[in-house]
Amino acid sequence: MFNSLTDLTNPTGGDWGERLLNTVASKTIRYLFTQSESVEVFVQCNPSSKLLQGSIDSFKMRGRGLIIRGDFRAEELSFQTDAVVIDFSNVLRGKLTLKQPTQAIAQVTLSEASINQAFKAELVKKRLLNLSLPALKDISGGELVSFEAMQLQLLPNNRVRISAKADLSNGELVPISLSATIAIERRRRLVFCNPKFEADTVPESQWKISETLSYALAPILDRMVDLERFDLDGITMRLNRLETQGKQLIFSGYAQIERIPTRTPI
Template identity: 25%
Template sequence: MQDEHNLEEKVLSQGAEMMVSQGLDEVEKIDINVQTDLFKILQGQADGVLFAGEGLVIQEDIRVQEIKLQTDSIDINPLTALFGKIELNESVNAVGHIVVTEVDINRAFTSDLIRTQMQNLELNVDGDIVSFEPQKIQVFLPGEGKIECKGKVLLKEMGNTRPFAYTALIRPRTHSQPAMVESFNCTEGEGISIELITALMQKAKELMNLPSLKWEDMAFKIKDIKVEKGSLTLMVETQVKQIPASITELSL
């Protein structure tokens, strides 16, 4: 009976792995374990699904070093499940983590997807609109919970456009502390006004305090952030509407 149980799980899991892999640009390793048996499949039930992957390239240059999610018990479509395709009848809760490396983050900033989303960022500075056109962004993860950013932008204010470069050292929010900016320095250009710095810090706070990120039909609620040397780990909760069949968009 145990062998039959293992065979059923293996067939369903391999079918789900094939379905997800086909929607990825690249994948180093993927492991989906559908925790069920034939009796439960016929009833449209499963104890849960463990989804784990390494080296997933979601779209162009958007890469995730590692992702691991474990769902609660789920209701599935028994007809499609018998053919190795997992379709959820109802959304299900899951917990896990996502790991991205320093290289992954910088690779993402060079992608057309991210560059398009970051064009002409606007700030309201005492009623005047000031826009930033990012030219270059580099992120470093030195460890000790810190993120270092270096960038160059075109600053457009009061009808004038001028180059501006900066370095910033920040600590993202965690379950025990709020987001913090340890330092912000102008490294090129004439500097910026106190009012603009205030508006910029407020925008940075909003970005660092984003409650979730989206991946297809899944909205990941960020519970904690851990920054180590060379990597960043997001501890997440999510509600899964469907096992991703094709992965086409990752956005904040």
């Protein structure tokens, strides 16, 4: 399975076990993603002889360009565990298994471009189609609306600007524009707080209906942007904070690792 497995398992140096574990862990984790540009794993174990008993001081992982569940891209995903106990006999078989759960400090970086690409995913688009908004009935004569052409722009101080097109049941197409502050709710869900209608890009004749739709869109997004989509089998993430930095959105928190996920790509 590994080109240099024979060399790695020949204990001629004190770090042979760490090199073997790095190789096994990197290949195991890489298989968890639909696609990845790079996945690096680093094991810290001092003295290295503890590894034979499955005891590891720290386990670091850093991945770039990760495609998760086929449509969701993370520019970077990294974590560093507390002390870990593994089954080293399984490492010699090319498998990575934990003997007990552990926690890790985690960070996820999303780009503005990847967020907008995620809005094109079928899983996301279908949740923005044929929505019932009773407030529209007096304005347009119908209640159904579909939001299309979603675009999000990251702004300083954890703010975003969102534009879209609202397709009404009477055939009218209404431009949508709003800004909001993004925050974390229940340590895992992204919410859009204090939405503000941005009239500058909307024709004056459509201000009233656009404002109604803009304020209606924020709570709709609240219900659908759940970061559990970035969870892997056996790994649950909990977030402490977020920050917009230029064209990037950075989340930090911790991961509860119950087991190393299976090798089935997602």
